[in-house]
Amino acid sequence: MTAQLDGLRCHHSVLVIDADDTLDKVLVPVLRRHAAGGEPVLLVVGAHTERVLRQGLGDAADRLEWGAQEQFYRQLGLAYSGFMRHLREQSAHGRRVHVFGEPGYAGERLTAYLPYEAFYNEIFPAFGSPLTCVYDQRTHPAGVIEEMRQVHSEEWTERGCLPNATYVPPGQFLNDRLRPLAPVPPHVEVDTVVCDLSELTTCRTTLGRWAAAHHLPQATLAQVLVAVNEVVTNGLGHGRTPVRVRAWRHETNLVVQADDHGGRRIPPDAGYRPPKQPRDPMGLWAARQAADILATDTSGGLTSVRMSFPHPPSVS
């Protein structure tokens, strides 16, 4: 028999919306209990979900904190670290907050967000605040929803928050879903090589001109250069030269790929754990934060890292 957990004893749970009344039946009663008990709640959900919840909650909705979905979820890595920072601050003040998040991602961005969801299980329990993620199975492919269940240790149902039988630990989840990168297009806008550290400046200048030609705002351009610089530096330090850097535009993204000739496998979990102190490895962490999507692949004697930056930024 499966034990029912109350909201504040859950760690990282998912609520899969499968009908118009799921929110009313499952989430509204939980939020009412939190509001009645004066328990802090932060909701970062889409406009439709907020409207349904506010309707169901009535005046109680005003006793809950509502965050801006487009702000919290503007980039994948920044969403992850943003929630982490928020809950760390709450924990430092001795507060436990039940966070309800509804990422507005779809398609490639949603599948690229799954590893972050997996790592919430490992990183977030230390803060003592539960995180419940809301996904609507009517708007996402069934396979993605099944994977979403694998990365949440609990699931909300009408019977409460239950341990999730299909849960897979983050390391295993990442190992199981290693995929080769899609081919680089035959025509790219930048194609250059970096043979030693003294050429990093030239590489940044080349990419900076390319990104500026695409009218990226200064802050986003800086993110492109930080991410690429860290990945190329890693390639020079841990792989084999030369490091080939190619860049192109793909639909609403600017994409940069760095290939070194080391052919070593980058551990699938690299860059998902925040550095605790500056001497910890942090190049790939910083690159994952700066890029929206970062994927790695090792094949044909090459170690490849592909980074994708939204263009225009913050478009999902």
Added chain:
Amino acid sequence: MERQSEVLGGCELVWASAEVRLGGEIDSANVSLVEQRVLPLISGPVTVIDCRSVTFLDAGGVRMLARFGAAALSANTVVRVRCSPWMTITLELCGFEELPGLVLTHEEPS
């Protein structure tokens, strides 16, 4: 102390008593050299490291700043670092908005 300067790869270092100015780019190609030159300049009750003209800093540069902070703590001195917007971006991406031993101030982007 007389004002002195030195170019370290893409980074220019200018220093006089209790004030150090860094400008240009700091990455893995020159970070060790910059650190080696600046560390001995951390002395006296307060040292100001003016980095408002730094136009690039990588994760290795964040480690360098952390070592400046460690040096300040062990010498029991105050080190104020005036960060350029570029530095702030890298510090934030690395998750180190604060570093022990350093008083960081952040310039607004122009």
